[in-house]
Amino acid sequence: MKVKFQLIDADYFMFKNKPVVRLFGKTDKGKTITVFYEDFFPYFYVEPRVDKKEIEKFLSKRYPSTFLKLYEEKKFRPIGYSSKPTKMLKIVLRDPSRVPEVRETLKKSGLIKNMYEADILFKYRFISDFDLGGMKWFYAIGEGINHTEIVSTDLKMLAKDFKEADDVHNIEYKYLSFDIEVVSLTGKLPDPEKDPIAMISIAFYPAYKGQDNIVLVRKKLPNKNGIMSFENEKEMLQAFIDIIKDYDPDFITGFNINGFDIPYIITRLRKNGMSRAFGRCKDKNATSRLISTNRYRNYVPGRVIVDVYDIVKDNAQKGMLKLKRFGLNDVAYHFLGEQKVDISHSEIPKYWNGTLEMNLKLVEYARKDAILALRILLRAELLDKYIAISKVCGLLLQDVLDGGESQRVEMLLLREFNRRNFIIPNKPDREEIKRRIDERKKKELVGAIVLDPDVGLHQTSVIYLDFKSLYPSIMITYNICPTAYVLDEKPSENKLNKSPYGSFFVKKEVREGVIPNIVRKLIEERDKVKKKMKKEKDPEKRKILNNKQLALKIVANSFYGYTGYIRAKLYVLDVANSITSYGRYWITTIRNTIHRETPYRVVYGDTDSIMVKVPVKDIKRAFEIGKELEKLINSIAEGAIRIKIEGVFKSILFLTKKRYAGYLFEDPDDEGKIVSKGIETVRRDWCGLVGETLQRVLEIILIEGDTKKAFEYVKRIIEKLNKNEIEIDKLVITKSISKPLNEYKGIQPHVQLVKKLKKRDPLNAPGVGDRIGFVIVKGLQKIANRAEDPEYVKKNNIPIDSKYYIENQIMPPLERIFSAIGITRSQFISGAKQLAITQLIRSNNNSSGNGNNIVKFIRASELEGFICVKCHKVYDKLPLTGRCYDCGGDIVFYSRNGFSKFVVI
Amino acid sequence: MERRDVVLKLSKKGYLLSKDAVDYLLRFSDDIICEIIDKLPDANGIKHLKISDIEKTVFRMNVRSSLIYIKRPIRLSRTKIDTLVKLANERFEKISKILLNKIDPESVTSINKIKNISSSFTIIGRVISKNLIENIIEIDDGTGVTKIKTTGLVPDEGEIIAIVCEKKNGEIVAKDIIYPDVRFNLKNTFPKSDMKIVVFSGSNVPKNIDFDVGFTLKGNELNDERVLFVSKKCDNDRRCVENFSVIEINDVKIQFILMDDHIKKEIEKYGSVENFIKRILKRRLILTSEKFLIGLGNDIYLIDNLPNILIIFSNKNVSFNYKSVMVVSLDILSENGGCFLIDMNEGKVIKCSK
Secondary structure, eight states: OEEEEEEEEEEEEEETTEEEEEEEEEETTSOEEEEEEOSOOOEEEEEESSOHHHHHHHHHHHOTTTEEEEEEEEEBOSSSOOSSOEEEEEEEESOGGGHHHHHHHHHHHTOEEEEESTTOOHHHHHHHHTTOOTTOEEEEEEEEOOSOOSBOOSEEEEEEEEEEOOOOOOOOOOEEEEEEEEOOSSSSSOOTTTOOEEEEEEEEEEEETTEEEEEEESSOOOOOTTEEEOSSHHHHHHHHHHHHHHHOOSEEEESSIIIIIHHHHHHHHHHTTOOOOOSSBSSSOOEEEEEETTEEEEEOTTSEEEEHHHHHHHHHHTTSOOOSOOSHHHHHHHHHSOOOOSOOGGGHHHHHSSOHHHHHHHHHHHHHHHHHHHHHHHHTTTTHHHHHHHHHHOOOHHHHHHSOHHHHHHHHHHHHHHHTTBOOBOOOOHHHHHHHHHHHHHHOOOOOOBOOOOOEEEOSOEEEEEETTHHHHHHHHHTOSTTTBOSSOOOOGGGEEEOTTSOEEEOTTTOOOHHHHHHHHHHHHHHHHHHHHHHOOOHHHHHHHHHHHHHHHHHHHHHHHHHTOTTOTTOOHHHHHHHHHHHHHHHHHHHHHHHHHSSOEEEEEETTEEEEEOSOOOHHHHHHHHHHHHHHHHHHOOTTOOEEEEEEEEEEEEEETTEEEEEEESSTTSOOEEEEESSTTSOTTSOHHHHHHHHHHHIIIIIIOOHHHHHHHHHHHHHHHHTTOSOGGGGOEEEEOOSOGGGOOSOOHHHHHHHHHHHHOTTTSOOTTOEEEEEEBOOSSOGGGGEEOHHHHHHHTOOBOHHHIIIIIIHHHHHHHHHHHTOOHHHHOOSSOBOOHHHHHHHHHOTTOOOOOBOSOEEGGGEEEEEETTTOBEESSOOTTSBOTTTOOBEEEEETTEEESEEEO | OOHHHHHHHHHHTTEEEOHHHHHHHTTSOHHHHHHHHHHSOOOSSOEEEOHHHHHHHHHHHOSSOEEEEEEOOOOOSEEEHHHHHHHHHHHHHHHHHHHHTTSOGGGEEOGGGGGGOOSOEEEEEEEEEEETTTTEEEEEOSSOEEEEEOOSSOOOTTOEEEEEEEEETTEEEEEEEEOOOOOOOOGGGSOOOOOEEEEESSSSOOTTOOOSEEEEESSSOTTOOEEEEEESSSTTOOEEEETTOEEEETTEEEEEEEOOHHHHHHHHHHSSHHHHHHHHHHHTBSOOOGGGGTTOSSOTTBOOSOOSEEEEEESOOEEEEETTEEEEEEEOSSSSOOEEEEETTTTEEEEOOO
16 A cells, blocks of 8 residues: 655654554645554664673663664764774664663763764654655555554554655645633633633634634623533533544644643643543643743644744744734734734723623634634745745654754754764763863854945945855855864875865865755755746746745755854864855955956955945946956856845945945846845834834935935924924834843833833733833933833823933934934035034034033033134034134134133043 | 142151152152152151152162053143144144155145146145045145045045145046055164063063063053063163153163053954054054144154054054064953063064963
8 A cells, every 4th residue: 555645743652562653644635644653663873982792781681671682883973084984883772762761871881982863853763764754745655554543543554664755735734723711710810720711712724614713612602603602611621622633633823822822721621630632643642841931842743833923933033024013913913904803901801701792792802813813824824934944854844843943954964964874973961062162262153254344325336246155155165064074084185175264174075074965955956946936837836846945045054053053963163163264265355356356346245245336326237247246256266156146236325344224226127125234223122213214314315315305304303203293103112021020130111111010900911021112201210210101101191201212212323324424514514503413403402502602611521623713614623724714713622512712621 | 649649648757849759759650659658768757858769769669670650641631722733733744744755745735726736746634524425535734625536445534644636527536645654674774782672461570581671561451550661781760651652772762552442442443453553653643633632732642753662552462563663562451461572683573471
């Protein structure tokens, strides 16, 4: 029998003292399947210090029922080049759960020098050895079985072998989104040990028995519109479990279900003495484990938990989403333009205990929460990228969603290392991590190069050139890999590459490193997929291909970070340093080449990109020059290192390293857009007005090229602030509560506000992990104590502290921009009074400011420059004649408080 | 320390002071003054304290070594605008003289005369502003002000430079910019000396190193004011010099720079101690703003008198030659510090372990 299925999850169980692997999947006809495999046992490797018989004897005596057998094998060590493999012992055990114990005993026994692959999860050992991988298609070859009730899938099969199927499509998955509402008996935060669940709202895609959503309620309500009433919580929970089993979703989703709903439901099931086995097997419960404050690792066997909140946060952290706040309301509005039903948290008990009408409104509130989460997931296609990453790296989808980048890399490494007869070290223990930290303190991980920018405004074209996947290309070109790293065995000089950092690696011709090999294949595969994508006409297939190429890029680019990650199994500081040293070398080489071979200037460079200023304003011509530069650089670049033109800035403003804004054209026929880096247009702890003003100022400067107009615009904003004419919503500052309030040192505005809100409305007050918005109002107390809830301010008409917003929010980023432009005063303003930009702004703001007084003396600390007493022209540099260049008037000292011929210290 | 405090402390010991003696004492840092006062014997009655009495005490404090005190420059509490104008002009003239040695004097003209010139010409002037939008600098030479278009690196405001110009399409365009800079190392410009100078951090004199004169900075705090001058050949030499100033020992001119907050910012601006030193030697100015001249009687930031050796107490151990100037930078902030030996005979700087 041969069945084609897509692998969704995997685990194992013990049967007659033997592990049996279980693979959960779905066939292309939409049937769920469990594929069993027997006769696969856990194993690891050791480098013996003594004769193998001694080790065999030791294990047989200590673990007679667990230890199975011991083989001699020759394997290549993972770190340090060696031309010949080393003798290792492969130790095979019977029970995967005993591996940690055997491992630790052996470590302490003194019988071994090193140990390898003794911490690979059994399911991944199996997946790697059989060349399987998450979300990929395989043929299971074996026989169907009917006798087992242990799983609840449509099909069951005992496999003898597997074969990869050439298929990339994704089946139509089943999604179940849910949300719980709890009414606390004590009026405080819900406690799963005490407070029963009031409602469970569920949304389905595709529909369940003709219904898109259902709400289970622990109260007698009319059974219509998908409402199902129950006498008590236990009955309601049972119904929920029955629905899950009946509907049999592949994905269980919701908003912050990992942080709240799943752990809560699992606890309530336990409290009610009910089974938590609502996965696809009956012998294993769904589990929820607290891993840190408010963070749980949840698992439902055979299904995947997809938390929309986690995905949105992950994308925002990686800069792929620009969101300031992450509540369901904000996220739903961002993706769908929709919002929750308008009931605040603190009102839930009131609605629950209120009239029938109020109960029904609460039902709608709960229903919408489940629906919104599902809609966001589907409409924004948030899961597609993760499915693609799962296929590329081989990890199961749940681990792609829950785990870090290092896990993805290590999965690929495990497969590739084993394929080439290499083995992988265990995770570093405490001692090893300490050694690495000490080494890092001494040697440092020197990062990428960032060239000093040519600070100021550039109004002729600046070409933006980017290296294609620089670090992966470096790894490939110079064969940088722990397996190619010269440590003990040193081949002859002509077989080695020496990195600018000073480390040696064997050349590709001697042996291609495992990591460069993986990365090269990923990049080549990506190029193939992109070409295929261009020819593909079917939009669904195009989408799959696009996600695949994105996933390939993400995984390929994870390798450099992995080499420098101190907890990585294959961490070697010299490897990470070598990669960055080549990066620095290439940036400086390219810069020097451009300066030597062309009349153009490099005005900035950062890690893997370089910006070249050319004296043309025509974008098309600039692109042509860019192509020429591409050719020139690629003619000297080595191996896989390639540069390409990313775009042309028609104008660009550099403030400092990693801070610039420009008017970018990605294509000669493009419309152009403002891009900024490091400039505070979306900094979360600045109010919306800052971002808006900055954006507009940048548009005026970069697109319209009118710096004077930009300045007039800022003046108008400040006038409006002073007159309280700016909407409160634009003045809201957002910060997160990252720890319990009592752990905060010092007084902070958002913390003070939370304390106020807790007194006003304890159930609705934000908690740890939440983001809170506030405004600063007028008053005599410290700023931190003048933080107030925006809604409260609107309701009570409290005046805003405009001075705070001018001096602390608007001015700092604007001053940086204007000073970087190097706008000379005479250029900026025409007329008799020529004072500094900030003087003008401040003097507009400060009605008591007086720049015209003659005073007895000025303090040196207040000295701002020199001024002509006649025409009031201000000078930074004292004219050599001591007289005004324009009118010949006397020059004196100048400060905010007045003019004088004398300055005192 | 205030004058009043010094007088009070010494009067408790029975001393009456002359104004000169007080002035002499005030050249030292506060803790040295306290040390001197402590070590002065009681007057046994009432006694006039003379400078020579103070000097003897200083000798006794340092039998085998002498002290050179680097103090912050003494500033007048009040400055008139005219003084600043005078200093700015003096600076301009001194650097102009250096520049005149580097350019064709016949091509030099002043700004008030360039209207009628059609061919190439040279102006010596001070940069008073720069426009990064259009790469234009404004130059003042005391006769007028003009704008000049530049390409490449734009000089900093305050720098005094010579610019070779030409007129193009109604604009004045710079063809070349010349800095005062330092002359190349010619053997006969280096003083003949077989002196060995050691520069080290900490107070322990390096053992097993043969040297004649040594310098270190007592303490490792920024803004520390003392340099311990350990000498075998010039015993009992004691001097008090101001930061940035030059001392001469056996014809060798040595300039000290202490890394105070201003210098630290400048080093950060230029990215490294080496870049900072090269920059200031190129422009022959340590700081470019005339606000720093407030309260001074002379321009201490001007490097019109080139040192043979420039020693900077900073945050990095490095040595290099910039044309005819040997530069030694000593890290006084980290625990390890550093040690360099300057061999005047060989013209070499050797890094050594203490």
